[in-house]
Amino acid sequence: MSTLEIKDLHVSIDTEQGNIPILKGVTLTINTGETHAIMGPNGSGKSTLASTIAGHPRYKVDSGSITLDGEDVLSMSVDERARAGLFLAMQYPVEVPGVTMTNFLRTAKTALDGEAPSLRHWTKDVKTAMAQLRIDADFAQRNVNEGFSGGEKKRVEILQLELFRPKFAILDETDSGLDVDALKVVSEGVNREHSKGEMGTLLITHYTRILRYIKPDFVHVFVAGRIAEEGGPELADRLEEEGYDRFTAQSAVEA
Amino acid sequence: MAETTHTEFSPNTAPEGEVTDLGDLDEKARLGAPSGAAASASIDGFTEEGERLSAQNTGSEQFGLKKHSHGNATVIPEASRGERRRSFDLADYPTLTGLEEDWRFTPLKRLRGLHTDALTGASPAVAVTGAGKVTVETVGRDDARLGTAATPEDRVSAAAWNAFTEATVITIPKETAADGEVMVSVTGSAMEAAAQQILINAEAFSKAVVVLDHSGSATLAQNVEIIVGDGAELTVVSVQEWNDDAVHVSSQQAKVGRDARYKHVVVSLGGDLVRLTPSSIFTATGAEVEMYGLYFADAGQHLEQRLLVDHAVPNCKSRVTYKGALQGQDAHTVWVGDVLIRKAAEGTDTYETNRNLILTDGARSDSVPNLEIETGLIEGAGHASATGRFDDEHLFYLMARGIPEKAARRLVVRGFLNEVIQQIKVPALEERLSESVERELAAGNL
Ligand SMILES: Nc1ncnc2c1ncn2[C@@H]1O[C@H](COP(=O)(O)OP(=O)(O)O)[C@@H](O)[C@H]1O
Ligand SMILES: [Mg+2]
Numbered sequence: 143m144s145t146l147e148i149k150d151l152h153v154s155i156d157t158e159q160g161n162i163p164i165l166k167g168v169t170l171t172i173n174t175g176e177t178h179a180i181m182g183p184n185g186s187g188k189s190t191l192a193s194t195i196a197g198h199p200r201y202k203v204d205s206g207s208i209t210l211d212g213e214d215v216l217s218m219s220v221d222e223r224a225r226a227g228l229f230l231a232m233q234y235p236v237e238v239p240g241v242t243m244t245n246f247l248r249t250a251k252t253a254l255d256g257e258a259p260s261l262r263h264w265t266k267d268v269k270t271a272m273a274q275l276r277i278d279a280d281f282a283q284r285n286v287n288e289g290f291s292g293g294e295k296k297r298v299e300i301l302q303l304e305l306f307r308p309k310f311a312i313l314d315e316t317d318s319g320l321d322v323d324a325l326k327v328v329s330e331g332v333n334r335e336h337s338k339g340e341m342g343t344l345l346i347t348h349y350t351r352i353l354r355y356i357k358p359d360f361v362h363v364f365v366a367g368r369i370a371e372e373g374g375p376e377l378a379d380r381l382e383e384e385g386y387d388r389f390t391a392q393s394a395v396e397a
Numbered sequence: 398m399a400e401t402t403h404t405e406f407s408p409n410t411a412p413e414g415e416v417t418d419l420g421d422l423d424e425k426a427r428l429g430a431p432s433g434a435a436a437s438a439s440i441d442g443f444t445e446e447g448e449r450l451s452a453q454n455t456g457s458e459q460f461g462l463k464k465h466s467h468g469n470a471t472v473i474p475e476a477s478r479g480e481r482r483r484s485f486d487l488a489d490y491p492t493l494t495g496l497e498e499d500w501r502f503t504p505l506k507r508l509r510g511l512h513t514d515a516l517t518g519a520s521p522a523v524a525v526t527g528a529g530k531v532t533v534e535t536v537g538r539d540d541a542r543l544g545t546a547a548t549p550e551d552r553v554s555a556a557a558w559n560a561f562t563e564a565t566v567i568t569i570p571k572e573t574a575a576d577g578e579v580m581v582s583v584t585g586s587a588m589e590a591a592a593q594q595i596l597i598n599a600e601a602f603s604k605a606v607v608v609l610d611h612s613g614s615a616t617l618a619q620n621v622e623i624i625v626g627d628g629a630e631l632t633v634v635s636v637q638e639w640n641d642d643a644v645h646v647s648s649q650q651a652k653v654g655r656d657a658r659y660k661h662v663v664v665s666l667g668g669d670l671v672r673l674t675p676s677s678i679f680t681a682t683g684a685e686v687e688m689y690g691l692y693f694a695d696a697g698q699h700l701e702q703r704l705l706v707d708h709a710v711p712n713c714k715s716r717v718t719y720k721g722a723l724q725g726q727d728a729h730t731v732w733v734g735d736v737l738i739r740k741a742a743e744g745t746d747t748y749e750t751n752r753n754l755i756l757t758d759g760a761r762s763d764s765v766p767n768l769e770i771e772t773g774l775i776e777g778a779g780h781a782s783a784t785g786r787f788d789d790e791h792l793f794y795l796m797a798r799g800i801p802e803k804a805a806r807r808l809v810v811r812g813f814l815n816e817v818i819q820q821i822k823v824p825a826l827e828e829r830l831s832e833s834v835e836r837e838l839a840a841g842n843l
Contacts, residue, residue, distance in 0.1 A: 199789065199793070220797055221798075224796070224799035232797075236794050239754055239813065240809045241795075246798075253799040253801065254798070285812075
């Protein structure tokens with residue numbers, strides 16, 4: 143069993159207007175087998191948390207810590223974090239010119255495992271995973287995300303999740319921009335991987351609808367760079383009825 | 398990728414009435430195509446002629462979109478690419494100013510006198526190997542075969558024609574398949590401005606691969622004349638792996654005969670300034686031409702290629718694919734692809750594409766596809782041009798999948814350029830060029 147531990151994390155970004163604090167003390171622990179939903183209004187810092195865990199250079203950690211089984215994640219480079227078992231399904235996956243999906247997937251798998259996958263099994267795994275996520279076979283020969291629709295990009299993120307088998311998956315608004323069918327397909331992918339019992343999931347979302355397909359064990363309400371409230375799945379139901387107003391009003395009072 | 402222009406015409410599927418509209422469309426294609434992509438605002442240091450004219454390009458793009466019916470003389474001086482002056486006489490070419498349509502991107506100051514001086518330096522040594530069944534001759538200026546395949550189209554080419562003292566003539570006899578590839582090593586060892594003339598004559602129904610392998614240091618104005626005889630199958634690969642100080646301006650014109658297959662591949666990696674003008678001129682029906690190019694510009698390097706495919710006769714096919722990578726301050730590449738479908742060239746099928754990948758700030762890539770169509774009765778004609786940047790977000794994406802930084806950059810560049818290398822189909826050369834690309838990457842500290 144693995145543990146991803148975030149303690150009192152403060153993160154800021156440098157902008158033309160100067161340094162802006164975004165995360166103001168986030169504490170969160172995820173264990174293998176658990177699904178944590180982070181829900182919050184736009185601009186509350188959800189992507190900042192996700193990108194900071196993955197090591198995006200734009201985000202500056204001012205204080206606090208992130209550890210994976212006690213190892214200091216913050217001192218690792220982006221690729222080292224991935225090889226340590228962290229996976230970020232991005233909110234806006236970029237198009238990478240010049241690299242086919244096939245070549246990219248194989249290169250990444252080789253880097254993650256420290257050895258090239260057996261060609262026969264790998265080809266089969268990729269084909270199966272693509273079929274399950276209803277990704278056209280010809281996508282394999284296209285450049286990474288190039289010309290893919292928003293929904294296709296999200297499926298390809300989950301394809302990687304299933305092929306790379308991380309210890310912890312951080313899904314940054316994987317549900318936004320998906321129609322109902324795509325949402326189901328993508329959720330099934332996450333559930334398939336999660337059900338193997340070797341992964342912890344941090345599910346970041348703005349809406350509650352994905353929680354009909356992926357059942358969280360814990361729900362954290364994220365407002366203005368902090369966790370404003372935590373609870374079990376029932377908290378999501380309350381949010382569905384009441385929205386974020388209560389929390390945003392509360393944080394305005396506190397501020 | 399950003400900065401994409403894409404045009405496709407399939408007049409055969411369009412109703413009769415729309416075919417006449419092609420006049421407007423092709424005008425747009427020709428005028429509206431220029432796209433220059435600077436990697437960042439830090440391109441300020443780019444002071445060459447190209448910059449001034451880039452502003453004009455922007456203007457012409459707007460004119461094109463406004464459906465000007467005919468070429469605006471102040472924007473594009475040539476009414477048609479087909480009307481460009483061709484002459485052996487140097488006096489027919491005025492002194493270059495850099496404002497000429499075909500010189501506007503070239504930094505004349507760095508030509509080391511190729512456009513102004515008598516080209517009296519010693520020309521690079523030519524050594525031909527692997528020439529089984531192929532005839533190699535060194536001939537004087539008076540050899541009647543010279544100048545039959547190509548007429549100079551610019552001042553430097555005309556200067557080279559007037560200055561060379563002896564020429565290399567490579568003949569693949571008719572109905573003969575050369576054994577292996579013919580390697581023509583062109584090795585420079587002096588920097589005085591020099592001229593060189595090479596004729597490659599693939600006679601009817603012959604088959605060969607000829608590699609022009611340029612290395613060393615030189616200031617060279619070169620004419621490569623190419624005859625692709627009826628039914629012949631010829632591949633010409635021109636590799637530029639010059640030293641950092643070399644300046645190379647080369648006209649590589651091919652006359653393509655009936656039912657012939659001609660493949661031309663440019664690989665430009667080394668040299669301070671390399672400017673190639675490959676052209677394919679169809680002289681009889683049924684022929685097919687493929688033109689490929691790969692260029693990788695480092696800091697300060699200027700790599701330029703200006704192509705012409707002249708569909709002057711019916712039922713020929715052409716495909717053009719050029720790809721370039723750029724890294725480092727003031728790396729500059731230029732690609733201009735002129736495709737001319739003349740009135741008589743019914744049944745033409747053509748497509749040209751240029752893609753550039755900018756790897757670092759401070760590099761600049763200009764890409765200008767020009768398609769002129771004088772008949773609506775064609776199979777298809779199209780062009781695409783795209784310039785993309787490899788930036789921190791791409792890098793983050795690949796690294797977030799466990800791929801280390803250097804490997805990530807290599808993955809992108811290798812994948813991008815491999816498409817062209819694969820076309821050479823000479824395994825040893827493909828391998829050598831893949832390694833050269835790796836070295837370029839390593840040199841750029843990527
Ligand atoms: N690159 C950036 N430049 C300026 N502001 C940013 C940048 N990235 C994030 N922010 C700001 O940080 C805050 C949190 O953003 P983000 O983490 O994307 O929120 P969420 O994912 O919850 O919508 C917002 O106010 C946003 O405007
Ligand atoms: Mg977000």
